[in-house]
Amino acid sequence: MKQSPQDKNLEAMLRSGKLAAGGFMGSDLRSSAEVISADAAALNALGYTAVQVAARMQELRDLARPWMGNWVQASAVLRVKSEDYKGFIVCPWPHAGRYEKRITTAERLDTGQSVSWTDLNIHLILEHGFFEGRDAFFRIDPEQFIKVVF
Amino acid sequence: MAELFISVLVISGIAAGLALLLVLSEKTFQNYGPCKIVINDKKELTVEGGKSLLASLKAEKIFLPSACGGRGTCGVCKCKVLDGAGPLLPTETPFLNPQEQKDNIRLSCQVKVKKGLSIEIPAALFDIRLYQARFAEATNLTYDTKRFRFQLVEPATMNFTAGHYVQIACPVYKKGIEEVSRAYSIASDPKDNRFIDLIVRRVPNGICTTWMFDYLKAGDAVELVGPYGEFRLSDTQSPMVFIAGGSGMAPFVSILHQMRNVGSTRKAEYFFGGNGVRDLYLHEQMAEFEKNLSAFKFVPVVCKPSPEDNWQGQTGLVTDAVRKNFTDLSGHEGYLCGSPGMIDASIKVLIGLGMSEKNIYYDKFS
Amino acid sequence: MILFPSGSISSEVWLAVVTCFAAVFTQNILLSYFLGMCSFVAVSKEIKTAVGLGAAVVLVMTCTTVLNWMAYWWVLVPLKLEFYQFILFIIIIAAFVQFLEMVLDRYSPSLYLALGIFLPLITVNCAILGAVLWMVIRGYSLIVSTGFGFGCGVGWMMAIVAMAGIRQRLDESKIPAGLRGPAITLIIAGIMALAFVGFTGVLQ
Numbered sequence: 001m002k003q004s005p006q007d008k009n010l011e012a013m014l015r016s017g018k019l020a021a022g023g024f025m026g027s028d029l030r031s032s033a034e035v036i037s038a039d040a041a042a043l044n045a046l047g048y049t050a051v052q053v054a055a056r057m058q059e060l061r062d063l064a065r066p067w068m069g070n071w072v073q074a075s076a077v078l079r080v081k082s083e084d085y086k087g088f089i090v091c092p093w094p095h096a097g098r099y100e101k102r103i104t105t106a107e108r109l110d111t112g113q114s115v116s117w118t119d120l121n122i123h124l125i126l127e128h129g130f131f132e133g134r135d136a137f138f139r140i141d142p143e144q145f146i147k148v149v150f
Numbered sequence: 151m152a153e154l155f156i157s158v159l160v161i162s163g164i165a166a167g168l169a170l171l172l173v174l175s176e177k178t179f180q181n182y183g184p185c186k187i188v189i190n191d192k193k194e195l196t197v198e199g200g201k202s203l204l205a206s207l208k209a210e211k212i213f214l215p216s217a218c219g220g221r222g223t224c225g226v227c228k229c230k231v232l233d234g235a236g237p238l239l240p241t242e243t244p245f246l247n248p249q250e251q252k253d254n255i256r257l258s259c260q261v262k263v264k265k266g267l268s269i270e271i272p273a274a275l276f277d278i279r280l281y282q283a284r285f286a287e288a289t290n291l292t293y294d295t296k297r298f299r300f301q302l303v304e305p306a307t308m309n310f311t312a313g314h315y316v317q318i319a320c321p322v323y324k325k326g327i328e329e330v331s332r333a334y335s336i337a338s339d340p341k342d343n344r345f346i347d348l349i350v351r352r353v354p355n356g357i358c359t360t361w362m363f364d365y366l367k368a369g370d371a372v373e374l375v376g377p378y379g380e381f382r383l384s385d386t387q388s389p390m391v392f393i394a395g396g397s398g399m400a401p402f403v404s405i406l407h408q409m410r411n412v413g414s415t416r417k418a419e420y421f422f423g424g425n426g427v428r429d430l431y432l433h434e435q436m437a438e439f440e441k442n443l444s445a446f447k448f449v450p451v452v453c454k455p456s457p458e459d460n461w462q463g464q465t466g467l468v469t470d471a472v473r474k475n476f477t478d479l480s481g482h483e484g485y486l487c488g489s490p491g492m493i494d495a496s497i498k499v500l501i502g503l504g505m506s507e508k509n510i511y512y513d514k515f516s
Numbered sequence: 517m518i519l520f521p522s523g524s525i526s527s528e529v530w531l532a533v534v535t536c537f538a539a540v541f542t543q544n545i546l547l548s549y550f551l552g553m554c555s556f557v558a559v560s561k562e563i564k565t566a567v568g569l570g571a572a573v574v575l576v577m578t579c580t581t582v583l584n585w586m587a588y589w590w591v592l593v594p595l596k597l598e599f600y601q602f603i604l605f606i607i608i609i610a611a612f613v614q615f616l617e618m619v620l621d622r623y624s625p626s627l628y629l630a631l632g633i634f635l636p637l638i639t640v641n642c643a644i645l646g647a648v649l650w651m652v653i654r655g656y657s658l659i660v661s662t663g664f665g666f667g668c669g670v671g672w673m674m675a676i677v678a679m680a681g682i683r684q685r686l687d688e689s690k691i692p693a694g695l696r697g698p699a700i701t702l703i704i705a706g707i708m709a710l711a712f713v714g715f716t717g718v719l720q
Contacts, residue, residue: 006632008633016328017326017327017328017357018218018221018223018330019223020355020357021326021327021355021356021357021360022326022327022355023326065491066467066495067453067467068395068423068425068453068467068468068489068491068492068495069425069453070425070453070454070467082491083489084489084490084491084492085351085353085356085396085489086396086398086488086489086490086514086515087332087333087353088515090223090225094241094244095244096225096244096245096246096247098225100489100490100491101353102490102491103354137354137355138355153596156595156597157595157597157600160591160595160597160600161597161600161603161604161607164587164591164604164607164608165607168607168608168611169611171611171615172611172615172618175615175618176618179618179619179621179622236625236626237625237626238626239625239629240626240629241629262625
């Protein structure tokens with residue numbers, strides 16, 4: 001299918017290692033639009049929206065942030081920690097904005113499952129509905145995320 | 151038979167003729183000829199037109215800072231172009247806010263040198279050079295932090311001020327990686343100017359840290375550009391509070407060396423925070439500094455020590471420790487280095503204790 | 517073919533003007549014959565880029581029509597190689613577009629970036645080849661071909677600029693999600709084509 005030059009640039013940026021090691025798509029061969037719609041459908045089936053997911057990510061991050069990498073109780077069964085590193089990363093979409101390299105991890109104390117996300121993940125999900133490709137390093141799996149965090 | 155011959159000849163002839171025409175036009179159009187770049191109204195350079203401003207300046211040994219190597223993805227290579235840059239390109243607008251656009255700030259990696267340009271750059275950039283170095287050795291400091299020593303080859307010495315940083319060029323070391331450059335504060339003694347020490351903390355799935363920790367071998371050739379930065383001790387004699395965490399100790403090691411070299415008697419208290427005892431390092435080095443510098447005190451702070459560590463020092467978040475140790479910091483200066491979160495939290499605490507904002511110095515690298 | 521089949525330069529020029537007018541209005545290459553639709557649908561979002569692309573197409577169409585006329589009547593016909601016309605026309609169009617790309621990159625980089633891939637895509641824009649082939653089929657003379665090429669180009673440009681104007685206005689309208697983008701553009705193109713049918717019979 002013929003793509004506009006902007007779409008071509010976006011796909012190239014998502015797959016390149018310029019911003020993140022291994023790119024944002026991993027070895028996923030689908031286009032970013034397909035990934036976004038597949039995840040949106042999965043979210044819909046679970047009864048949540050991307051905005052809700054991003055808001056919850058932000059809420060937990062802001063809770064853990066002042067503790068600079070130490071675990072803090074978010075609820076009786078959930079604990080979170082937020083670790084940040086020097087430097088910044090930019091979004092693969094062509095707009096301004098730098099994101100700090102912060103990784104927030106949430107762990108369920110009852111099931112032992114955990115899920116991690118970066119500040120950039122929050123932006124990608126909120127503004128672009130993008131959960132990253134199938135085996136990208138920081139892919140957020142909607143089902144796994146909702147099970148742990150909601 | 152002759153028809154076949156003629157027809158093939160005619161078409162090939164026309165195609166070849168057109169191709170030749172295109173090659174000639176390309177040479178004419180892409181040849182911008184020599185272009186003059188005037189820097190800060192004083193220095194004049196003549197460069198071959200057609201390359202980006204960033205690349206043209208780099209070829210003339212003027213290194214504008216860049217985190218992505220000129221690919222238009224980081225927005226760090228901003229430069230004031232007074233004249234000759236042409237209209238603003240769509241690849242630049244995402245990185246320039248309206249005020250910057252009004253001030254003629256451009257992304258030097260996107261501006262093509264086609265005719266004479268007049269630009270303005272900070273004078274300090276003239277001292278920045280490209281250094282060929284060799285990786286000498288790495289020392290484990292903690293489970294995720296190492297000190298890397300690079301022996302300078304050409305030029306063989308780097309004159310830097312304690313607090314400066316260098317940009318290291320990370321090559322393509324495996325599939326899926328592209329060249330990037332990353333900034334790290336120099337952790338070595340400015341007196342020992344034949345090598346550069348960097349303290350680096352591993353970033354999960356980090357592009358450059360993975361290379362340095364897992365792929366770099368002794369003797370590998372490495373490129374460093376520097377020294378950059380405005381983080382350094384002030385010229386006053388005010389008492390100082392240092393706050394750092396993680397790899398943020400790097401510039402302070404250099405600063406403390408420098409203080410020892412000049413026999414400084416300036417009061418300094420250094421709060422280094424770690425989540426566990428395993429996050430602390432360079433205890434002996436700090437003890438030695440305490441011995442040599444009469445007014446220096448090292449205060450390691452562990453947030454959650456486990457009983458087996460038998461930790462005797464201060465506990466809690468490093469910012470809480472600062473709050474506990476001081477009541478009034480209005481006459482002090484603050485120096486911060488570490489992750490953005492730690493710096494933000496520290497600034498809040500220092501201001502809350504009365505420190506004036508203009509007396510707080512930090513390198514956030516963001 | 518002799519250069520002035522109808523006898524004098526002035527009657528040739530008049531014929532060229534009439535052909536040009538016809539190519540713009542009554543036989544608009546895009547709205548009456550639906551040639552050149554892909555770039556039309558894709559680049560008609562903004563008036564500025566539409567004008568840029570339209571101008572590029574006018575230039576390419578006029579120049580390649582002339583060049584191809586000369587290549588056909590002065591090279592292919594004397595050598596009895598008319599069957600080569602498709603290949604030769606495409607080669608000439610491609611070379612010319614490549615040349616235009618270099619000129620734009622040098623003198624108007626913002627337009628070059630804005631057009632992006634649609635600049636080299638002018639090469640395979642069926643409107644260009646269509647105009648050239650018609651010129652051959654209808655046996656136009658050189659001056660009339662120039663007018664015809666120019667008219668087709670202007671007609672195409674007019675259609676894309678009009679579409680861009682309409683689409684910019686549509687930004688504020690509530691279009692159903694499924695129709696946004698190419699779908700509504702095609703519907704609008706159809707309505708514009710209907711409007712242009714009204715021009716039939718203007719020229720005899």
